[in-house]
Amino acid sequence: MTGRLPAALRGWVLPLLLVGLWGLATDRAWIDSAFLASPARVAAAPFDPQVRALVEQGLVASVLRYVEGACLGVVLGTAFGLLLGLSPLADRLFGQSFHGFRQIAMFAWVPLFTAWFGVGETTKLAFVALAAFKPMVMAAQEGVRAAPVALREVGQSLCLSRRRTLLSIILPAALPALVTGLQLAFTFAWLATIGVEALVGFGNGLGAVLIEGRNNFRMDVVLFGILVIGGLGLLLHLALDRLAARVLRRAGARA
């Protein structure tokens, strides 16, 4: 049946079926309305000025926190990863520790961070930054290793300085890995932003909005919040994909 649908519509089949099922479940009261709001009520949520203000403020807070934390993590992660890749000494000193460290599940850090930094902004930023940091370190380190020996030898025989070798040979060779790392870092940082807002109380942000909605039995707010978070995540994913494709296409036209 779907074989006759235009390709662009096929992706909508499953979501629409689920929304239908959801409507049916609330309409027939299969599930207590305290736990699941009807699609109609969720659709109406953004028109309630109170809910709208709550979600808007949360959205702004989340996005700011996300951008700040992700950029911090990306910058530090890139620097640390390049250091590990470029300096055998740094790799010997920190490499093993980092790879052990990155095995620790993200949310295991929350109790420690809250103990150190309290339940305020510092903990949240540190958490988001950490989420972006780990994939970026891996990518930068891998990227440096991607520079072929053949081209490194060219740099050697041309007596290039360390700086020139880095700029002209190592970094361009690392570009594809860095782009992939950037995609992962920004994706994980978004997940971490919502997660830490929901876990660490007394704050703003979309994660906190979800918790607040739940505590007030406003499932319409919770579900609307989830849709906003998912929608933003999807937009982010598409934007990162386009950026990556663009950068790699420009590099690829030359490679």
Added chain:
Amino acid sequence: MTHAAEQRGFRPRLVPSADPESEVLVLDGVEKEFTVDRRPVQALARIDLQLRRGEFVCLIGASGCGKSTILRMIAGLERPTAGEVRVGGRPVTGPGLDRSLVFQEHRLLPWASVEQNVYLALDAVPLGRAEKWRRVAEHLALVGLTDFARAYPAQLSGGMAQRAAIARGLVANPAILLLDEPLGALDSLTRSYLQDELLRIWEAEGTTTLMVTHDVEEALLLADRVVVLDPRPGRVREIVRVDLPRPRRRGDPELATLKERVLGELRHL
């Protein structure tokens, strides 16, 4: 043949000796051992060789006779296990701008244009930007790539990429140009065309050239002397002097006689 270069004033700065007949490159009892599976394998056994300034010498031999290793040691990318390589009287301890190596694969940076690739070879040379770009343009013209200065390596044919690599090798005016089978991967038509080009460039620049090849005819067409190597471990079997005026014709009977001789040396393995 070195007049053009002499007048431009590049050469005397790079070659300390004033004597034009001096040996600019000396391999003095050079040996090389590699470790394969934790066992030492002798790649080269006592190579003695001298190149005079402006000379064109070809190294020829079966694969595995360490031809490339010789070039890599002169370029400073490998250290001899014993013996010494001297350039202009000074022992080689690492890469230097007085030598340049053109690899078998062109090894151009894929993310840089042809002119940027050539410009990179001047990065460590103390010259102004304008002078550097002038030299880049001059050497792109020398190899006939002026119209492709802005092209990327992936857009070039194999022959063009190799010419760009040769321009990169020459742009810093090295005292010694090392060519590691630069035409090995090309089709025969491009190859014979580039052999003529190489000769024209060598005559224009007067750079002392040491070229590795496995093509006897190529060696005899280009070189003043052809060094025949024996494999495992690599050592000099014979040095054949080619006293024929250039340009040499591929069908020249004297060349054919020399070819028979070199092929004979190579087969007596």
